[in-house]
Amino acid sequence: MTDMQKLYLVVPLAPLIGSALAGLFGRTIGRTASHCVTILGVAIAFLASCLVFRDVLAGNTFDGSLYTWAVAGDLTFNVGFLIDKLTVMMMLVVTFVSLMVHVYTIGYMHDDPGYQRFFSYISLFTFSMLMLVMSNNFVQLFFGWEAVGLVSYLLIGFWYTRPTAIYANLKAFLVNRVGDFGFLLGIGLIAAATGSLNYAEVFAKIPGLAGATIELFQGHSWQLMTVICVCLFVGAMGKSAQVPLHVWLPDSMEGPTPISALIHAATMVTAGIFMVTRMSPLFEVSETARTFVLVVGATTALFMGFLGIIQNDIKRVVAYSTLSQLGYMTVALGVSAYSAAVFHLMTHAFFKALLFLAAGSVIIGMHHDQDIRNMGGLWRRMPITWLTSLVGSLALIGFPFLSGFYSKDAIIEAVAESHIAGSSYAYFCVLLGVFVTAFYSFRMYFLVFHGKERFQSAQGHGDAHDHEHHGDAHDLHVPHESPWVVWLPLVLLALPSLAIGFFTIEPMLFGNWFESAVVVTEANDVLARVGEEFHGASAMAFHGFTALPFGLAMAGVAVAAVFYLFKPEIPAWFARTFAPIYRLLEEKYYFDRINELVFARGARLLGSGFWKVGDQAVIDGVLVNGTANTVGGIARLVRLVQTGHLYQYAFVVIIGVVILLMGWGRHF
Numbered sequence: 001m002t003d004m005q006k007l008y009l010v011v012p013l014a015p016l017i018g019s020a021l022a023g024l025f026g027r028t029i030g031r032t033a034s035h036c037v038t039i040l041g042v043a044i045a046f047l048a049s050c051l052v053f054r055d056v057l058a059g060n061t062f063d064g065s066l067y068t069w070a071v072a073g074d075l076t077f078n079v080g081f082l083i084d085k086l087t088v089m090m091m092l093v094v095t096f097v098s099l100m101v102h103v104y105t106i107g108y109m110h111d112d113p114g115y116q117r118f119f120s121y122i123s124l125f126t127f128s129m130l131m132l133v134m135s136n137n138f139v140q141l142f143f144g145w146e147a148v149g150l151v152s153y154l155l156i157g158f159w160y161t162r163p164t165a166i167y168a169n170l171k172a173f174l175v176n177r178v179g180d181f182g183f184l185l186g187i188g189l190i191a192a193a194t195g196s197l198n199y200a201e202v203f204a205k206i207p208g209l210a211g212a213t214i215e216l217f218q219g220h221s222w223q224l225m226t227v228i229c230v231c232l233f234v235g236a237m238g239k240s241a242q243v244p245l246h247v248w249l250p251d252s253m254e255g256p257t258p259i260s261a262l263i264h265a266a267t268m269v270t271a272g273i274f275m276v277t278r279m280s281p282l283f284e285v286s287e288t289a290r291t292f293v294l295v296v297g298a299t300t301a302l303f304m305g306f307l308g309i310i311q312n313d314i315k316r317v318v319a320y321s322t323l324s325q326l327g328y329m330t331v332a333l334g335v336s337a338y339s340a341a342v343f344h345l346m347t348h349a350f351f352k353a354l355l356f357l358a359a360g361s362v363i364i365g366m367h368h369d370q371d372i373r374n375m376g377g378l379w380r381r382m383p384i385t386w387l388t389s390l391v392g393s394l395a396l397i398g399f400p401f402l403s404g405f406y407s408k409d410a411i412i413e414a415v416a417e418s419h420i421a422g423s424s425y426a427y428f429c430v431l432l433g434v435f436v437t438a439f440y441s442f443r444m445y446f447l448v449f450h451g452k453e454r455f456q457s458a459q460g461h462g463d464a465h466d467h468e469h470h471g472d473a474h475d476l477h478v479p480h481e482s483p484w485v486v487w488l489p490l491v492l493l494a495l496p497s498l499a500i501g502f503f504t505i506e507p508m509l510f511g512n513w514f515e516s517a518v519v520v521t522e523a524n525d526v527l528a529r530v531g532e533e534f535h536g537a538s539a540m541a542f543h544g545f546t547a548l549p550f551g552l553a554m555a556g557v558a559v560a561a562v563f564y565l566f567k568p569e570i571p572a573w574f575a576r577t578f579a580p581i582y583r584l585l586e587e588k589y590y591f592d593r594i595n596e597l598v599f600a601r602g603a604r605l606l607g608s609g610f611w612k613v614g615d616q617a618v619i620d621g622v623l624v625n626g627t628a629n630t631v632g633g634i635a636r637l638v639r640l641v642q643t644g645h646l647y648q649y650a651f652v653v654i655i656g657v658v659i660l661l662m663g664w665g666r667h668f
Contacts, residue, residue: 004055005066007048008081011091012130014044015098019123026116034116038123039102045126046095053088061516063136063200074195082136082199086342086517089508090133090274093349094267098126100489101262104357107485108258108364118158122262125151129267133274138187138197141275145183145239148268149176155259156252165254172248179238179245186231189214193224203281203519210285229282229289233296236272240326243300247591249323250307253315257360260315261353269322270345273329277338281519284336291421294334298426301327301433303589308440310585313370314359317444321396322352324433328411331426336524337414339514343505344407351395351404351497354490358389361486362448365479366455372444377453381479386449388490393445395497397438397553400544403501406537408434410509410530412549417526434549438556446564455479502537510534 018041022034029037065080081087101122109118128151132144157169191197193212194205212224236242241249249269253260263269276283276293283290301324308320325348332341363370365382379386395404412434415427481487507513510531520527534540544550563570575582587593641652 001066004052004060005062005064005081007051008062008083008134009066010048011045011052011095012127012134014041014048015123015130016127017041019120019127022116022123023120026120031115034119035102035106038119039099041123042095042099042102042126045130046092046099049088049091049095052083053092056083056085056088065136069139075191075197077139077197078137079140080136080198081134083134084517085513086274086277087134089342089346091130093346094126094129094133097267097349097353097493098122098129098262100353100357100493101258104261104360104486104489105258107483108360109256112256114158118155118256118258121151121155121158122259125155125259125263125268129271132271136199138190138199138202142184142187145235145271145275146180148263148271149173149180149239152176152252152259152263152268155263156255158255158259162254168248168251168254172252175245175248176238179235181234182231183235183238186228186235189224189228189231193228199278206281206285223286223288225282226286226288229279229286230292232279232282233272233276233289233293236276236330237296238272239275240269240272240330241300241323242272242296242326242330243303244591246300246304246323247588247595250316250319250588253313253319257315257356257363260319261356261360267349269326270329270349273326273333273341273345276330276333277342277518280336280338283333284519284521284524287420290334290336292334294331294420294426295422297327297330297332297334298422298429299327300324301331302429302436305433305436305440307585307588309436309443310582311440312373314362314372314375314444314448315356315370317372317440318352318355318359321355321437321441324437325352325396328408328430328433331415331430332411334426335414335418335420335423335526336520337411337418337527338518338520339509339527340407340410340414342514343501343508344404344411346504346508347395347403347407347497347501350493350500351392351402354388354392354493354497355396357486357490357493358385358392361385361482361490362389364482364486367479369455372447374455375448376451376455377449378479379449382449382481384481384487385490388487388494389445389449391494391497393441396441397556398434398544398549399553400541400550401502403497403499405541405544406501406505409540409544409547409549410505410527413530414526417529420524431549431552435552435556438553439560442557442560443564446560451565502541505537505540506534 015038018038021029021037026034062081062083065078067079068076069079070077102119105118105122109115112118125148128144128147130144132141132148135141135144153169153173156172157165159165187197190202193209194202196202196205206225209224213221214224214227215221216227234245237245252263283293304320304323304327308317308324311317311320325344329341329344329348332338332344362375362378362382362385365378365385366375369375391402395402398405398408412427412430415423415430418426509527522528584590641648
């Protein structure tokens, strides 16, 4: 094993060791030592990722196995790494955001009794995510995929004494199992079709499978690659929260705010985007699968944005924003703009983690009141949180020169250049989504930081559901800026939110950054056509001031200012006038109600049927009790002739002998 291969191992193992130390020995070593070992582990992983990044920039890549776990027939299950520019980009994002969250957690979870356990969990998540993005085979990919799901379950239900938290983590677990079932089917089809689970070997055999079909129903054949890609994308729909498997993500806000930034904004929910990008050689074969991806992503981008308009919990506003932005990334995948999808993944990771952590800072300053209607005027009292929130909000709406502008506008332009079925619908959704995003983002921003101060009259009247577990909803203190361990990560995340798009758009989208990691056929290469009009990051930003998306974004900001700063009676009028639409949004398009009535109740009825018919009637009634009753009946019959009188036994023997003789005599 070379020194560089050892460095590859350090990246995931350092957070794992920190997690084990904090989890197993946290009570022994104490709170300070627990956060020190976990932060050190993630810091080592980040520094090692930087060294790997420098090595990859020098032209060195790696694709190989480090350990053979098992062999089953012709299939070999390996632990191995694929290190290329796509991988190192994800490694840097995961480790940097995780490091910021670890530091932030010192201040946010300071008084929580589960302090050591929380640090153990988030470090374990970092290990799991790194194993996912560094994998070179489907087995390790699935291991990381399920591991991040498991840790997400633990973190969403971190405050396990709260019924709402338990409901939320169970909901996340079950919904993701639906997606994972499809994902596992896709992997199984790949193994059956190619005889391998290694990426390179599978991709090499894809051209020969382009025309292969599979009969799903008698007389109905489907293109094999379409079925494989749809199954894989169903997994991405669960993990990356696409309609209709999105319902778990807003409820996951029941967990502490740091995990909202780490898992549900920056890393875990983007695992599906990364997976589809890595599987681009498969998806390029099937236009049908890409159309499915495109329509699902466009629907998620627009309709989840609408839900963000009516949310009053500060974390849920940002959560629905995450759903919408994941839709934008999925739209990019559908039009074969894979580089634009992961570029937006990267920029979004920074500014969305910033917004979540800023929301947490506001929650601390408000003494754990999360209702934005109880805030207002906080910019004077929390200047650092206010300024960093402004940076994050501007990046989210795509203000020129900020990182979100470059990635979001690239996606919109790519959709405009695409002619795949569904692209017109997707273009409408992503354009209207710009206005919607700007409106709900600055609705939250204005209600929280500007206007009159409403927290004095709201104190003592909050809804217990809207407060973090470890806070006191009735604390009558004035809001204040958070401690430095909370605001320092905000500042460090604000820097890439401002500038990283400007410096990386050209190599990542119009250079050869992802040349070996992403496969796009010439006919589908929409980014190449967009690149013909690209004349540098500065020119793109200046042109952005005259483009339609900028006008829509500024219109959204202006409408939010009018509604929530100058004419607050207008939103109330809209709610009354369009009550059915408002009700539809409040009920979240009735997805939860449908799931409860159809799937949950159906599962309960099915379970009740299995219990009464299968368990009680068949197993207990027939197999267990029935067997015992049959033996008992036979025993009762036999007991009639077991009297204990010798003369009766002799009489029976004589009768038997006579019958035998009569039967034997017939043969003569």
